[in-house]
Amino acid sequence: MPLLQVENLQVTFTVDKKPVPVVRDLSYTLPAGKVLAVVGESGSGKTIHALSLLGLLPPGASVRRGDAVFQRKHLLALNENQLRTVRGQQIAMIFQDPAASLNPVLTVGEQLVETLRAHRSLSKKEAWKEAITLLEKVGIAQAEKRVHEYPFQFSGGMCQRVMIAMALALSPDILIADEPTTALDVTIQAQIIRLIKELQQHSQMSVIFITHNLALASQVADTVLVLYGGLCMESAPADELFLRPLHPYTQGLLESLASVQTRPERLPAIAGQPPVAGEILLGCPFAPRCAYATDKCRQELPPLTKNGAHEVRCWREVVK
Amino acid sequence: MTARVEIKNLYKTYTRRKWFFGAGESVPVLKDVSLTLPENRVLGLVGESGCGKSTLCKVLLGIEEPTSGTVLVNGQDVTDKSSGARKQRCRAMQAVFQDPYSSLDPRMTVRQLLSEPLTIHGLYPNKTSRETFLKELLTSVGLSESYLGRYPHEFSGGQRQRICIARALALDPQILVADEPVSALDVSVQAQILNLLRDIKSARKLSMIFVTHDFAVARFLCDDIAVMYQGRIVEAASADELFSRPLHPYTKTLLAAVPQVGRPLAASLAQTVGDVSGVSAGCAFAPRCAQAAQLCRQQEPIFKAAAPDHFCACVQLTQGETK
Numbered sequence: 001m002p003l004l005q006v007e008n009l010q011v012t013f014t015v016d017k018k019p020v021p022v023v024r025d026l027s028y029t030l031p032a033g034k035v036l037a038v039v040g041e042s043g044s045g046k047t048i049h050a051l052s053l054l055g056l057l058p059p060g061a062s063v064r065r066g067d068a069v070f071q072r073k074h075l076l077a078l079n080e081n082q083l084r085t086v087r088g089q090q091i092a093m094i095f096q097d098p099a100a101s102l103n104p105v106l107t108v109g110e111q112l113v114e115t116l117r118a119h120r121s122l123s124k125k126e127a128w129k130e131a132i133t134l135l136e137k138v139g140i141a142q143a144e145k146r147v148h149e150y151p152f153q154f155s156g157g158m159c160q161r162v163m164i165a166m167a168l169a170l171s172p173d174i175l176i177a178d179e180p181t182t183a184l185d186v187t188i189q190a191q192i193i194r195l196i197k198e199l200q201q202h203s204q205m206s207v208i209f210i211t212h213n214l215a216l217a218s219q220v221a222d223t224v225l226v227l228y229g230g231l232c233m234e235s236a237p238a239d240e241l242f243l244r245p246l247h248p249y250t251q252g253l254l255e256s257l258a259s260v261q262t263r264p265e266r267l268p269a270i271a272g273q274p275p276v277a278g279e280i281l282l283g284c285p286f287a288p289r290c291a292y293a294t295d296k297c298r299q300e301l302p303p304l305t306k307n308g309a310h311e312v313r314c315w316r317e318v319v320k
Numbered sequence: 321m322t323a324r325v326e327i328k329n330l331y332k333t334y335t336r337r338k339w340f341f342g343a344g345e346s347v348p349v350l351k352d353v354s355l356t357l358p359e360n361r362v363l364g365l366v367g368e369s370g371c372g373k374s375t376l377c378k379v380l381l382g383i384e385e386p387t388s389g390t391v392l393v394n395g396q397d398v399t400d401k402s403s404g405a406r407k408q409r410c411r412a413m414q415a416v417f418q419d420p421y422s423s424l425d426p427r428m429t430v431r432q433l434l435s436e437p438l439t440i441h442g443l444y445p446n447k448t449s450r451e452t453f454l455k456e457l458l459t460s461v462g463l464s465e466s467y468l469g470r471y472p473h474e475f476s477g478g479q480r481q482r483i484c485i486a487r488a489l490a491l492d493p494q495i496l497v498a499d500e501p502v503s504a505l506d507v508s509v510q511a512q513i514l515n516l517l518r519d520i521k522s523a524r525k526l527s528m529i530f531v532t533h534d535f536a537v538a539r540f541l542c543d544d545i546a547v548m549y550q551g552r553i554v555e556a557a558s559a560d561e562l563f564s565r566p567l568h569p570y571t572k573t574l575l576a577a578v579p580q581v582g583r584p585l586a587a588s589l590a591q592t593v594g595d596v597s598g599v600s601a602g603c604a605f606a607p608r609c610a611q612a613a614q615l616c617r618q619q620e621p622i623f624k625a626a627a628p629d630h631f632c633a634c635v636q637l638t639q640g641e642t643k
Contacts, residue, residue, distance in 0.1 A: 185368035215579035256511035258536035269511035
């Protein structure tokens, strides 16, 4: 049985009293101890879907339909009190901008201790000791000294390490990492990704890794799910997806990536612009940019077809 | 071949106060930077955040004053603040910035945004000829001429960046300074803008300074590359040379860290990444360098030729040679 099973999730924003879907009919399973990468551009619904799982949706957004089963609990039906036991303890989340996620007027240690004592019955002394151990675990040198420092004394990469320490403080079953390295430099990015991967393998935790970077997803994920316009366009085991991408959007994205190895005359770019969040087209949301689009694509939304573990939403694959 | 931009021994120091009335403490952000941008070439400045690449652009554009050293644009000193000289420089050199959302005044239409530089420089005073020019300009960056009456909020990030590029091209400059022009854009749009920059570069014989932290992007667009680390240029060579034979350990680390499909995760860099501004002696990269030896922590490396047309500042590479 999978650790987390999301079924037909639909999240809508209310704009001018009208519901505007931002996540449409999203289903996936997350097995224990695996990494799922959710890849998408801004407005694809990748972050909103994660927030909906933890009941953290911003005002104006609501779950319209769907179910998310985690350890026999229906996440989307839980009340605030029940959610509180899930958040942090069982599903933890780290965000894109680590500096903005930490309280600037509390030391790093105080924030860690607060988290630890809120969920576990530890004495102050034990909690501080635990905080130092956690900082050491995420690779912060001189942890006994640095635990008393404030977030502004830490670099971006160090802040993200603190966030990871905080997320791991309660040994969650699932870690949701929302673009954890987008605000960081490439060399620091490699460190943080490696750290997440090591901790994940060590503690058999599952990770939902949200990113816009396909190359990064290829390096960390077991399974990759590609979102576009709030819809799952393609999902497959990582090896399979990068070897045989089936959806024109995935293919286009992979081809358009610049590489350090080669220097082509032109990058094969995808024409057009990604859809604005909530803009609803009748047919496939990618049709206006797709080289293979037919009238059918523009009028009718293709279903998600399954071929083994490889799922794709494209009329070309339905016909086959 | 004439140099469009020539920078010699440029230093830039910011003053930071610990508290409001406190004494200033100087923070060097550019140290002894020298580089040349020849005609019709794209020079890539690559480095991590805080390495001084954006400050270098600001000095070049006259937004910041150099602390010492000379910066010549078309042979003219950028510290020359007389209005005639400034105007001349603005005409020759224009900029495109990272964030297309904050670079465009939300209350101006595309027509107003694009005509402002023309009005300032007294170009196309005739209304019909200006309108024709603006339409041509907009089409040349891949936008429909019907967009002239629209406001920035009606456009997506990629389209806004195209408007920014059009505005920079309005004066038909010889030099374009592009500071991370694609890093704020969606992945599926980045390739479009990179292609556009490459097209206008060859169509207009532009020289370009292209700032980026992404080696893959630099590989595609740049002819020459200068790698910066903590305010210094640590390696400079033609792009082909640099990518086939990177010499500086920092360049190698950066190259290895670029995520690529089908390549395993890069090995971690040494973890000491704390505040390094206090480190005085030796190579600035030594605390993070896997190959650092005793000498690296004592002796400041000299930036010099390690191979023909390939410059590098690393003690290990130039060791044994006479100073």
